Every structure is written in C-alpha cells, then in structure tokens.
Amino acid sequence: MAKDDARLVQMFNRLPTAERETLLAFAEFLVARSDVPLDVTPKPIERPAQESVVAAIKRLSASYHMLDRSKILHETSGLMTEHLMQGRAAAEVIDELEELFRRHYRQQFGDAE
Structure with a gap:
C-alpha cells in the first residue's frame, strides 16, 4: 500500500x-x-483469431476504458510504427500491446484485475 x-x-x-x-x-x-471513472475494473474483450494492430488498440482501449490514453500514446504509436514501417508481425505487436495496457493498469490501479 x-x-x-x-x-x-x-x-x-x-x-x-x-x-x-x-x-x-x-x-x-x-x-x-475530475472525470475519473468510478468503475476501474477492466472489461476484457476476447482477442479474435485474426486481428489487425489498429483493431487490437481499439479493443484494448475499450477493455481498459479507465486508462488515460495520453499516457500510453507514445509506446502505443511506437509499436504501431514497428509494425507498419519495420514489418514486425501483427500478432507479436498485439502481444506487446496487451502487456502494455496490463502494465499501465497495474501501475495505476494495482493488481485488482
């Protein structure tokens, strides 16, 4: 605590x-x-078998609705750039995006997930 x-x-x-x-x-x-949501419980949306990086960002943003997206914008856009410009596999980038959202959730709200 x-x-x-x-x-x-x-x-x-x-x-x-x-x-x-x-x-x-x-x-x-x-x-x-302060516009901080009272409900800070993630609403997990199942990851589809085939998903684009953009769709994954939308899904994770909806799942982790309580996060301030401006605080993860830099990292999110960096991963998107790696996918688009460097040809990094979508599934690999999505795995990292999921961990990024989980990490920011834990930093802000603890392990209440």
Whole structure:
C-alpha cells in the first residue's frame, strides 16, 4: 500500500461513522468532478483469431476504458510504427500491446484485475 493510501486509511479509521460518510461523499464528488471513472475494473474483450494492430488498440482501449490514453500514446504509436514501417508481425505487436495496457493498469490501479 502506498504511503498516502495508508495515511488516508488510518485517518478514515479514526473518524466516527457520520464523518466517514461525509468523507466518502466528498471523495465521490471529487472523482466525479475530475472525470475519473468510478468503475476501474477492466472489461476484457476476447482477442479474435485474426486481428489487425489498429483493431487490437481499439479493443484494448475499450477493455481498459479507465486508462488515460495520453499516457500510453507514445509506446502505443511506437509499436504501431514497428509494425507498419519495420514489418514486425501483427500478432507479436498485439502481444506487446496487451502487456502494455496490463502494465499501465497495474501501475495505476494495482493488481485488482
């Protein structure tokens, strides 16, 4: 557990019930205001037998809807370039894309997958 997480849990546990409810309501308000999705559970979409790299990126973006795509754009475009410009096999690039999305999910949300 991260230092901030542990600190927040510790403070939360010290509050009376009414204040806990207030803190949770305020946290929900902040999350709603920031456009961060409350549901951070991946929605896996099965990988088809034949899939293009572009289709895989769309599938993974839908599966990992909670990720900020701007944070993975550089790596994603790098893999796409390797496929298009260097002739790297689509299946190999898609395998790496799947790992890229999983890694970013774990970094942001832990191993809740």
